[in-house]
Amino acid sequence: MIIAVDGPAASGKGTLASGLARHYGLPHLDTGLLYRAVGRAVSDWEDQPGFEDAAIAAARALDASHLADVTELTSARSGVLASKVAVIGPVRAALFDYQRNFATQPGGAVLDGRDIGTNICPDADVKLFIQADSKARMERRARQLESRGLEVDRYALYHQIEERDARDMANPNGGFYKADDAHLLDTTLLDIEAALRAAIAIVETTMAHKAKL
């Protein structure tokens, strides 16, 4: 079974995807980490000529070893860099096979990102599109950063999240929209456990429906 989980920044898609993976005993790939690793690799080139070429080369050279430093990759700065390399078509193309090979391994997988249900796994068995309002997402991200001992400027964080969403949604190569056959799950008023229960209920209903066809 392939489960695709998409949604905007800090919507909780990674938390849900890893909960679903645990529940169904499936491997999980956070595809944002791939873009973050490419962004990190070219941080010295940011906003300079050569940024695109450096990003394409970094994407083509990417392997699992570049995904190890999760603390560094999940910083706010890496998120911004990721969204800058994510608009480069050849970067997306270079990362496609990695994601597709992960998704199509025997037994299936859970992947989360922006374009899993639209570009990477249009054939996924179940697609979820996770939503939460911007303030809730900012607050969740703020608490996550504070739990790491970081100081957070909530006003700046809110604008950073909005700016990243806007860049992602405007990305002509991004595929960042709800697929027609994706189930919308708004978690604004749900805690992590309730959101996971709701996601599992969607998976169960969808699979039961498919089994009847």
Ligand SMILES: Nc1ncnc2c1ncn2[C@@H]1O[C@H](COP(=O)(O)OP(=O)(O)OP(=O)(O)O)[C@@H](O)[C@H]1O
């Ligand atoms: N339903 C929820 N209620 C409260 N907090 C949540 C909920 N879902 C996730 N969180 C918390 O919000 C933070 C962000 O969640 P998560 O990393 O899963 O989001 P994401 O959409 O994968 O983010 P990113 O855009 O960085 O990939 C985490 O600290 C997580 O524990």
Ligand SMILES: Nc1ccn([C@@H]2O[C@H](COP(=O)(O)O)[C@@H](O)[C@H]2O)c(=O)n1
């Ligand atoms: N499938 C994806 C995943 C991510 N991106 C881009 O990477 C940025 C960071 O992603 P997070 O999920 O870790 O927040 C994101 O803002 C996108 O620009 C993508 O394009 N496609």
